Structure formats: structure tokens, C-alpha cells
Amino acid sequence: MPPPLRSASVLSSTPCCANQLCRTTGQSSRPFSTTPRHDQRVTRARRGLFRWLTSQGENFRNPLSGSTNYMGAYDNKSGVLKRVLEAREHKTLERAQKGEKEPEKTGGQSAEENAKTLPPETQRDRVPFPHNKMFISQAVLSEELREEIWSQVMKEGQSVREVSAKLRVEMSRVGAVVRLKEIEKEWKRIGKPLARPYSRAVMSMLPKTPFDPHHIVSHESINDLPVHASTGQQIFHPTSESRRFTRQDAAKVFNKRLLPADDRIPHPELVIQHRERVIDGLNVEERKERAELRAAEAEERREKRAAREAAAEARVQKVEGGRWEFRFTPINTDDAGKDGRGYGGVGWRYGVPLYDRSRGQIKIPKSVA
Amino acid sequence: MSRKRFHGLKRIVPRFRMTWNKYNLYNLSRMTSPNNTGTYFQQKWKAKAATRAYHGEQIREKQWQRMFTSRLNAVVPMDHRYLGEHDGSELAAGRGSGLEKRPEGKPTSHTLTPYMHMTYAPTERRLDVAIFRSLFASSARQARQFVTHGHVTVNGKKMPYPGYLLNPGDMFHVEPESVLFATGQTKDREQVKAGRELKRARRVANTRRAEKRTAKREKALQAIANKKVAEELAAEPTPKAPRPVMTDETEARKQRKADLQELVKQVKAILENKKAPPPAKRKQDLREINREIKGTMSVLNRKPVSEIETSIDALTSRLTNLYPSNPLARVAKIKKSDSKPASEIAGEAQSSTPEYTAEEKKKMREAVVLSRENPVDESKPYATPWAPRPYMSAFAFIPRYLEVNHNICSAVYLRHPVARPGLAEVPTPFSAEQMQLAFNWYLRRR
Numbered sequence: 160m161p162p163p164l165r166s167a168s169v170l171s172s173t174p175c176c177a178n179q180l181c182r183t184t185g186q187s188s189r190p191f192s193t194t195p196r197h198d199q200r201v202t203r204a205r206r207g208l209f210r211w212l213t214s215q216g217e218n219f220r221n222p223l224s225g226s227t228n229y230m231g232a233y234d235n236k237s238g239v240l241k242r243v244l245e246a247r248e249h250k251t252l253e254r255a256q257k258g259e260k261e262p263e264k265t266g267g268q269s270a271e272e273n274a275k276t277l278p279p280e281t282q283r284d285r286v287p288f289p290h291n292k293m294f295i296s297q298a299v300l301s302e303e304l305r306e307e308i309w310s311q312v313m314k315e316g317q318s319v320r321e322v323s324a325k326l327r328v329e330m331s332r333v334g335a336v337v338r339l340k341e342i343e344k345e346w347k348r349i350g351k352p353l354a355r356p357y358s359r360a361v362m363s364m365l366p367k368t369p370f371d372p373h374h375i376v377s378h379e380s381i382n383d384l385p386v387h388a389s390t391g392q393q394i395f396h397p398t399s400e401s402r403r404f405t406r407q408d409a410a411k412v413f414n415k416r417l418l419p420a421d422d423r424i425p426h427p428e429l430v431i432q433h434r435e436r437v438i439d440g441l442n443v444e445e446r447k448e449r450a451e452l453r454a455a456e457a458e459e460r461r462e463k464r465a466a467r468e469a470a471a472e473a474r475v476q477k478v479e480g481g482r483w484e485f486r487f488t489p490i491n492t493d494d495a496g497k498d499g500r501g502y503g504g505v506g507w508r509y510g511v512p513l514y515d516r517s518r519g520q521i522k523i524p525k526s527v528a
Numbered sequence: 529m530s531r532k533r534f535h536g537l538k539r540i541v542p543r544f545r546m547t548w549n550k551y552n553l554y555n556l557s558r559m560t561s562p563n564n565t566g567t568y569f570q571q572k573w574k575a576k577a578a579t580r581a582y583h584g585e586q587i588r589e590k591q592w593q594r595m596f597t598s599r600l601n602a603v604v605p606m607d608h609r610y611l612g613e614h615d616g617s618e619l620a621a622g623r624g625s626g627l628e629k630r631p632e633g634k635p636t637s638h639t640l641t642p643y644m645h646m647t648y649a650p651t652e653r654r655l656d657v658a659i660f661r662s663l664f665a666s667s668a669r670q671a672r673q674f675v676t677h678g679h680v681t682v683n684g685k686k687m688p689y690p691g692y693l694l695n696p697g698d699m700f701h702v703e704p705e706s707v708l709f710a711t712g713q714t715k716d717r718e719q720v721k722a723g724r725e726l727k728r729a730r731r732v733a734n735t736r737r738a739e740k741r742t743a744k745r746e747k748a749l750q751a752i753a754n755k756k757v758a759e760e761l762a763a764e765p766t767p768k769a770p771r772p773v774m775t776d777e778t779e780a781r782k783q784r785k786a787d788l789q790e791l792v793k794q795v796k797a798i799l800e801n802k803k804a805p806p807p808a809k810r811k812q813d814l815r816e817i818n819r820e821i822k823g824t825m826s827v828l829n830r831k832p833v834s835e836i837e838t839s840i841d842a843l844t845s846r847l848t849n850l851y852p853s854n855p856l857a858r859v860a861k862i863k864k865s866d867s868k869p870a871s872e873i874a875g876e877a878q879s880s881t882p883e884y885t886a887e888e889k890k891k892m893r894e895a896v897v898l899s900r901e902n903p904v905d906e907s908k909p910y911a912t913p914w915a916p917r918p919y920m921s922a923f924a925f926i927p928r929y930l931e932v933n934h935n936i937c938s939a940v941y942l943r944h945p946v947a948r949p950g951l952a953e954v955p956t957p958f959s960a961e962q963m964q965l966a967f968n969w970y971l972r973r974r
Contacts, residue, residue, distance in 0.1 A: 204537035208554050219553060222921035230556060230922055287925050288957035290559060293642040295951065296925030299932070331696070332931050335940035338699060339933035346936055354704040356902040357711060358934035360916040361663055364924035379928065380605035383948070388599065398620075406616030419616075424606050433612035 214238055222364045226277060229296060231286025242278045285366055296366060300328070300336065300378065304370035308333055309340040324426055327377035382424045389414040428453075541574070543581040544957050546660055547667035548923045561959055575965030579958055583648035584657065586672055587691075592651070596970045600646040602947040638950040644963040645952035647970070649945045652929070652954055655682065655700060656690035661955070662932045662939040663924060664702045665710045666917065674710075679703040694941040701938040705908075712910035713917050723906040730907065752804040760794060761848065780833050787840055788825050792818065794847065813850055817843060927953050 215238030222228050234241050285296045300308075304326070311322045312333065319337075323330040346353060368378045396412045398404055406419040421430055435441045435449060478485040495504025500511050514520050535551035536542060541562075542555040562578075564571060584592055651657055656672040659680065665671035674680055675690040681701045682692065694700070715723065795818050798806060806814065824839050884892065902913040926932055929946075932939040945953035956963065 202537075208537055208551065211554050211557065212550060215557065216550065216554065216919075219922040220918045222916065222924075227924075228921035229925075230553070235557060285925075287923065287955070288556065290561060290959045291645070291957055292637065293645050293950070293952045293960065294955050297928050297951075299926050305933075329942070331942045335697075335699075335931035335942055336933075338940065339931065339936065339938055342938060343933060343936050352704075352901075353935040354708060354937055355935065356914045357704075357708055357916075357937075361711075361924060361934050364916075364921045365926060380948075382606045382608055383603035383946075384606045385946075386602040386604060403615075403617045404620040409616060420606060421611055424608070424611070426608065429608035430611045433609050437609075438613060 222360070223277075224363070226280055227285055227296060227364060227366055229285060229287040231289045231292075232280065232284035235289070240277070240284075242280065242284060246278045280366075298366040298368045298378065299362075300332075301367040301369050302362065304328075304368055304378070305336050305340060307370050307372075308336045312337050313341070320426070320428070323381055324429060326375060327379065327381055329379055329381055329383075330425055332379075382426050382429065384420050384424050387414070387417060387423075389417060541578060543578070545585060545667070546582060546657070547669070548917065548920055549667070550919045553919050553922055556957060559957065562962055564961075572965045572969040575958075575962045576969040579648065579956070579962060579966040582957060584651035584654070584668075586656070586669060587651065587654075591691075593970065595650040596647075597650060598967075598971060600643045600947065601649065601944055602641050602643060602646070604641075605948060641947050641949050642952040642960060643947055644960050644967055645956055646945065646947045646954055647963050647967040648956065649954050652927075652945050653693045653941075654690065655680065655687060655692040655694060658694055658700065658930065658939070658941055659702060661927055662700075662930055663711065663926065663934070664707045664937060664939075666920075670710055674702055674706050679706045696941060696943045698941045699938060700941070701936070704937045707937045708908075708914055709910045711917060711920065712914045715909075715911045719906065719911060723908070726906045746807070749804040750807075753798065753801065753806060756801065756804070757794075757798060757847075757850075760797070777833060781828060781836075784833065784836050784840060785825070785828055788821055788828070791821055791840070791843060791847070795821070810850065817846055817850075925955065927955055929953055 215233065215235070218233060218238055219228060219230070232240055232242070234244055237244070282295055286292055286294070287296055288294060308322060308326060308328065311317050311326075312319060319330050319333045322328075323333045326333075328336075343353065368376055370376075390413050392413075394412055398408075406421065410417040410419045421427055424430070431453075432446070432450075435446050441449070474489065476487040478487070490505055491503075492505075495501050495507075501507070515522060535545060535547070535549050535555065537551065537555070541560075542558060544555050544559060545552050562571070562574060566574070580589070580592070587595075652661065656668055656675055659665050659671035659674065660668045665674055672690040675692075676688055678686055678688055679702055680687055682694070682698055684699075684701075687700070795814050799811065799814055799818075820839075821843060824836060824843070828836060899913075905912045927945065929942050929944065930939050931942055947953065958966075
């Protein structure tokens, strides 16, 4: 006996408005199937979905021209942009104060008209997830700003640190932008096609930091102090009232080896420059002189370190095998120390047994510094 | 029991996922803040279940538990002017004598650091999640597939492991075609059909062309090889004419030996010519000649000189027969192919452009560039001309720990995500309370 025909599979009663949205309401790939089609079954939940997609959800279908289009920017009930609602309210209030009558409503305003008269977006409108106000879609670098960063670093030969301080972009980001731009230029040079339409579409959906040579807009805070683990504790540290208890001292209290905030921020040179200009009141020449002196010192330090590293490298005798490079370093048997347990000794890193539980071991300190 | 739907509508608390799906968007719009009913354990359980459905749903629970850390990264933006003007002693000065200033009012959301939103920061380090965050894939699962299918490189090397934890400074690159497919609109039925037909036609044409090409190439290679041999033969002085008459027999044998060695060299040169390797049949012949040369060499000192000489002559003639000199064959063909002079083409181009104003021209040029960048191509797996897929704009954001260049579909993982006063860099749809409950769930003592 053939299976009875089920009406659900034959008569699909999706609402007509949802027809375009529902993927499976078109031609069926299995026109003679008698299995109830779960995809097409119209439940209350699905009706709700399609109702939402045709009303409030319609806002998100296409990107909003000239603005971001996040859910946090919309009033969830009416499906209208919050800033548009506010602007309307503001207008009506103004009119009420002036004592004018409200003009006749001209039906539904067209989307284009809306886009033209859209009030500027604020930080509140950049919340993609309405329940999490702590996450906002932060601006990305605009194409012009990226090009500028690249040209300042690669063409004018400025250091990453300078460019970062000038354009208010993190140093790591400056480096990344230059790296990526270089690849982009290389692609252009060899004629590899760029994903231009995609890039254009994405950039139109994102908030951007513009570039204006006369008025630099800060992209992000460049002097971020990472919160150190040892500063997470509250310490009661009694000290005399007369003592000048500075950041340096506070850092020492938290951890003996912790540096003060002045030295842990990415741009300590900005602090020094500001101090010289405002507190010490130095003129331009003096400041320049000092900056040069500092640069020379840094250079000297770098050279010293490089020389030390080169010397250490030269001390290693290298023998090239077919597969391995054998490296021989001179050792001194005395490095192992009197008890043979010194960390300079050979094999120390491969595990020196701990004898602290065996008899006759001295466990109290052997020296007092 | 059948598997639960990925984007289910049925649940009272629908699951929000890492995708750009419209069902997902609807679920986001329906999301409610959790009511604090039930025991603390129940609340934590629910929060954990809801947050894990979004954060690293593709990661096994045990794996995530190993990744979880109670250390949450945060930064405090410092003002260099403040640091320059104060050394910090002003905060401690006057403590206890009434000089200290109390902060006004309660701490607001602008001053508080949302540490709890950083609970799932370790998952953001994963390669698949980073690809999704850079807007290169429409879901974390799709990003994962791109990685496993070998469409992703990290620092220029193929990286097939979606669980690779990016290090600060790592650059990852996804194939632009995959990105366009992931973020572009899907084809409709007719477009799919047209694309399939186009591909089939192309395949047929390609096989035909390949056959023709191989035949042509064979001919060309033959010609090159012939030319080479002819040149070599021409460059070398003919062995018979300039040779002086040998009086000494040992001297004559030495001469023959040199001849034979020269022959071996020639054969070897033909055999090992990488640019125009001889076909298999020709190779067999050449090897045969080689063998005979060696045979002659072995009996060089035993047989009379005249006999050896005749055998050498025979070998040389065979070699020349194999490669008759016709070096001009290819040159004649090349001359035929370039027929149209350049001036003619330029004239055609000029005659076809009617007069336009400068502005119109510029607009037209832009339009041409646009259409060239975004052409109609039925063979692509996405709808062409490319357009972003619907509902993408609601999900389009790029967190600050990534620097993305969409033109080349590459991004750099700058640093680990951090929290700062008033802002958390881990994108999460959940409220602080829910994240706190989830964080407490994963602390070992619960």
C-alpha cells in the first residue's frame, strides 16, 4: 500500500511576505516526497522570525550608507534608529516651545531621504550587542591614514616611534600597517588582483579614523600601561609623613623588580620631553641637544649589546654536518662549583637532583648579602 | 535523539552563535538579560552554557578548560603630561591630615575596567576565531574549514591547524577567493546552473586546447633539439678533413679515443638537455648509439685502426641522421604569426572614441575601473558582481587587537586582547553578570 499523502507536505502555507526570505519555499528538490518537511513546517517560532525579518530585521539586510548599522543603534520595538527618534523628539519639542503646529505626517519616509538627513552617529550607536555596552565597535584606520603611515615610515624614513607619537597610533599597529601595505604594493606591482570590492564594502560598514594633515585625530591611546600581576594586591605600607613617596617607591613596594609606570609605558620619551618643556622650561636648542644626547646614549648601549652578542657568537665553534650544525662552546669544569651543583656547570639544565631531603645537607643560608 | 539545530528558534533562551546568519540576528534581538532565579549553581550553569555556545563552540569543553586562565589582561591609558608633571608623591601627601581628595560619586562604567568580559580572551587567540573576527569568514566554523582546507597561511607558511594560537606579530592570510565566497552573496538556482554549464564548456575547451598544445610543443621541442645538434656539429670541426695523416699507430689510437669521447659527450648533451628532452623513442636510439660507442671503446686497443675508424664514421652518421639539421624551421613560423602592425590597432582605438567632456570621461573611467575590478563571472562560487551578503553589516566590527588589510585579505595579530576602563576588547554579546557567572564556573573551586 502506498503511504498516504500528507497534506503538510503538499500544501505549504508560508505567509507570502516571507516567501523571499525563506530559502526552502521555492521549488522542492524532491517534489514527490511524502516526508513532512521540517524546513517548511510553519511553527510559531518561524512565523515570529519572518515577521521580525520583514519588519525590524529589514534594517540590517543591507548596509546603511555612510554609517555603521549595528543592532545597538536601533530601538528594538519600533525598529527605528535611536538617534532618528531623538532628533524627531527634539524637533517636536522645539516646535512646541515655539507654539507651532505639527506638520502632517508624509507617510513612510523613503530610505534615501533618511540616509541624507541621518544625524551623526555617536559611541552609543556603535554597540553591536545591545546587552553588552562594554563592547563597542572601535574605529579602524582609514585608507588615507594607512597610506600616510606607510609613506612616513618607508618614504620619509621616520622611525616607528615618531610616527606612532605623531599620528596617535600604537607602535605595533604602525609596524603592521607598513607590513601589510608593503604586501599590497607588491601585489599591485606583480599584477595580482586585490579584493577591492570586498574591501570597499567592509570599510563602508566600519567606523573609520579619518586623516587630516592639519588636524590629527587620535586613533587610540598610545601610552597604555599594562596592569602588572603584582599590582593586583592591596598593600598596607606604613611610611613617614615627611617622606616623598613617589611612583618609583610604590613600584618597589609592589615588587622589588617592578619598574615605575614612567618606564613601563610604550612612549617614555614623551614624558621626558614634556617634563623638559614644561617643568624645566628649556628652550628648543637645549631640548634638541638633550634629545640628541639621549639618542647617542641609546645608540651606544645598542652597539655595546650587539658587540657582546657578536663576541659570544664568535666564541662558539661551529662545525657544519650534512644535517646538523654542531656547536662547541668552551667549558670550565670549575663552573660546577665546590659541591658540583653550580648552574654554570655542564649538564645543569638537564636536571641536577635535589638532595634537600637527604642527610647532611645544609639548608640554612650559606651567605648573607 | 536528533541533533539540536545550530540556530534553533525553539529554546526559551536561544543560543547566540559566532555567525552572520539571519536566524542568529533574530536570536540576538530576542536575547533577554537572565533572571536571577534558581540556585547559584544553576545560574552559573546556565551562564556557562549560554556563553560557551558563542565562545569557541567548536572547541571541546576539556580543551577550553585547559585554556582558561584566571589571569585577565588589562591596561590603563596613561597621560604623558600627567606623568611628566607629577612624580606620584602628591597622591600620598597629606594623607591623614585631611588633605586627601576623595573621588566624587560612585565609580561609573567609564572608570571601571570590565575584567569579567575578558573571560573568553584565550579563545580569541585561536586562528579560526581570529579569521572570523577579521571578517574573512561568515562564521567561526567556516573559518575553521578554511584553515583545515589549506586556504590559510600564517607568516607565509600554510597552517592547517585551526587551534593554532597566534602570537603577537603573526600575520595570517586567507585566500581572497575563499573570502569573497564567504562574505559574498550566494548564487540563485539559475546562476548555479549557468555557472555549471560554463565550467563544463571550459573544461571541454581546455582539454582540446591542451591536446593541441602538447602536439605543438612536441614539434617545437623537436625543432629546438635539431637546431642544437646542428649547431654543435657545425661548431666542431669535421673530424676527417683537418686531421693529419697518422704515422704513429699509438698516436692514431689516441686520436680515435678522443673522437669517441667527443661523440659520447654529444650524445650525453642531447640526452640531458632539460629544455628540450628528446622523446622516448629518440632516447632509445641514443642509448643504443651510446652502447655501441662504449663497445668500440673497449676494443680500441685490440682491433686495427681502420676498422675502428669505419665504426666511428658509422656512428657519427647515425647521430647526424637522427638530428638532421633544419634550424630555420621555427624561425619561419614565428615570422608568420605577427601580422597586424601596431599603428593599425592604435588607429582603431582612436576612431571608436566619440567626444566627451572631461567630467564624463572621468566618470566613465571610474565606472570602467569598477566594473573591471568587480566583473560578472558565472564560474565563481558566489554571485557576481560581488556584493556583501545580507545582514553582514550588523556583525561587521574589527576588534583593536587585529590590524586587517582587506585588500589583500591579510591581518596581523598585534597583541592579546585587553580590558581598559569602560571597554573590553573581547567581542561578546553577554552582560557583565552573565560573564561573571561563567567565569566563576570555570574557576576550579565552584
